[in-house]
Amino acid sequence: MDPKHIHFMNIAAQMSREKMADGEGGPFGAIIVWNDKVIGQGWNQVTSRFDPSAHAEIVAIRNACDHLQNFSLKGAVIYTSCEPCPMCLGAIWWARLDSIYYSNSREDAAQIGFDDAEIYKEVSRATSERHIPMIRCESENAKLAMEEWKRKEDKILY
Amino acid sequence: MDPKHIHFMNIAAQMSREKMADGEGGPFGAIIVWNDKVIGQGWNQVTSRFDPSAHAEIVAIRNACDHLQNFSLKGAVIYTSCEPCPMCLGAIWWARLDSIYYSNSREDAAQIGFDDAEIYKEVSRATSERHIPMIRCESENAKLAMEEWKRKEDKILY
Numbered sequence: 499m500d501p502k503h504i505h506f507m508n509i510a511a512q513m514s515r516e517k518m519a520d521g522e523g524g525p526f527g528a529i530i531v532w533n534d535k536v537i538g539q540g541w542n543q544v545t546s547r548f549d550p551s552a553h554a555e556i557v558a559i560r561n562a563c564d565h566l567q568n569f570s571l572k573g574a575v576i577y578t579s580c581e582p583c584p585m586c587l588g589a590i591w592w593a594r595l596d597s598i599y600y601s602n603s604r605e606d607a608a609q610i611g612f613d614d615a616e617i618y619k620e621v622s623r624a625t626s627e628r629h630i631p632m633i634r635c636e637s638e639n640a641k642l643a644m645e646e647w648k649r650k651e652d653k654i655l656y
Numbered sequence: 657m658d659p660k661h662i663h664f665m666n667i668a669a670q671m672s673r674e675k676m677a678d679g680e681g682g683p684f685g686a687i688i689v690w691n692d693k694v695i696g697q698g699w700n701q702v703t704s705r706f707d708p709s710a711h712a713e714i715v716a717i718r719n720a721c722d723h724l725q726n727f728s729l730k731g732a733v734i735y736t737s738c739e740p741c742p743m744c745l746g747a748i749w750w751a752r753l754d755s756i757y758y759s760n761s762r763e764d765a766a767q768i769g770f771d772d773a774e775i776y777k778e779v780s781r782a783t784s785e786r787h788i789p790m791i792r793c794e795s796e797n798a799k800l801a802m803e804e805w806k807r808k809e810d811k812i813l814y
Contacts (some may be wrong), residue, residue, distance in 0.1 A: 503793045511797035515804060524814070525801035545812040548721045550728070550750040556709050563706045570708070579798040581790075584779045585750060588743025590788065591775050592708040597789040601798035610806050611813070617749050621742045622780040630748065631755040632739075635661045639669035640737040640759035643683035646673060648768050654703040655769070656682070 503577070506531055507601055510539075511579040514554065517541040524612065525579070528554040530562035530595070532574035538562025554578060555586035559593045569656055570594045580607050583614045584621045592656075661735070664689055665759055668697075669737040672712065675699040682770065683737070686712040688720035688753070690732035696720025712736060713744035717751045727814055728752045738765050741772045742779045750814075 506529060514527025523542035530538035540557025544550055555578050562571055572594040580602040582590060590598060604614050616629075625632050647653060664687060672685025681700035688696035698715025702708055713736050720729055730752040738760040740748060748756060762772050774787075783790050805811060 499793060503791070504795060507793050507795040508797050511795045511801055515797060515801045518801065518805060518808070521810070521812075523812075525805035527801070544727050544750075544814045548725050548727045549718050550721060550752075550814070551709065551714050551718060551747045560707050560709060563708065567706050569702050569706045577793070579795070579801055581783070583746060583750075584742050585746025586743075587779055588741060588746060588775060589709045591778060592702075592741075592743060594708075595788065597791060599791050599793045601793060601795045602802055603792070606799075606802060610802050617746060618779070620749060621745055621776070625739070630753065633661070633755060633757050634761070635657060635665050635735070635757045635759060637662060637665040637669045637737070637759045639666050639673060641764075643669055643673045643676060643685070643737060644760055644764060644768050647676060647683035650676070652679070654679075654681075656702045656708070 502534065503599055506536070506577045507579070507599060509536065510554075510577045511601060513539060514541050514579050517543075522546045523552070525610070526554040528558040528576055528578040530558050530571060530574050530576055532562075532571070537565055537574065538571075551585065553583065553586050554580075555582050556589045559589055559595075563593070572596070575599065580604075580612075581614075584617055660692065661757055664694070664735045665737070665757060667694065668712075668735045669759060671697060672699050672737050675701075680704045681710070683768070684712040686716040686734055686736040688716050688729060688732050688734055690720075690729070695723055695732065696729075709743065711741065711744050712738075713740050714747045717747055717753075721751070730754070733757065738762075738770075739772075742775055 538561040
């Protein structure tokens with residue numbers, strides 16, 4: 499493996515150790531790299547920012563997008579100290595990142611109490627079989643929203 | 657169905673129509689309700705905030721958590737104008753929400769160009785079979801982060 503990948507991974511992981519020691523959140527860090535330059539960074543801030551979505555990967559994506567003033571990170575890659583959970587994998591997908599470098603595996607994470615296995619199962623289940631009940635509740639307003647989007651001439655696709 | 661559910665869904669959907677008309681983002685809105693009170697709201701802001709994670713559900717969760725100054729929404733429910741994508745389902749899981757009320761289905765969303773089917777498949781695939789390449793790149797720092805978390809005495813679990 500090209501040593502640059504280890505270099506970038508060490509930046510992400512070292513940051514996570516420092517931020518965790520400061521009480522910011524769990525032991526996870528991530529950076530976004532484009533053309534061998536770091537354009538975004540993030541560390542887990544769930545408990546310090548009262549934000550369950552503030553996983554390292556999502557914080558890094560938001561930071562890089564803010565930096566570029568763009569909602570797409572196409573052409574960039576993410577280095578994350580641990581395999582992403584489904585929420586973060588989803589965010590990586592929507593951010594159009596090219597590839598994912600990760601160090602610790604989901605099995606490593608499970609050993610220190612972060613068990614993503616259940617959430618991976620939940621996302622894979624049919625809507626009717628989810629553990630979190632999903633109740634269909636149709637609203638005329640919600641249908642109109644979709645029709646209005648379809649007709650909207652100045653919409654920005656993403 | 658209890659009319660209150662339609663009432664709350666209409667609030668979420670009506671908001672999405674207004675915000676979409678203002679150019680904030682796609683046709684999606686969500687609210688968080690606890691004890692029949694709205695404690696958080698969100699609408700899609702991907703393109704206006706340059707944030708691919710700013711789906712309605714995540715924005716609403718962040719808003720409710722900020723309001724409560726808590727990273728858990730246990731006991732609350734979410735009303736979302738459309739079935740959540742895997743990223744948002746993950747965020748709902750981490751936020752510990754009790755249940756999900758949704759109006760438009762993922763099939764409805766696909767018809768106006770938001771096709772979540774591929775991303776649902778991606779999350780369900782084995783790591784080695786993902787479309788976004790996932791490359792293991794082990795770092796000593798990342799291992800140390802996990803060991804330090806395990807030993808950390810003042811850690812806040814989430």
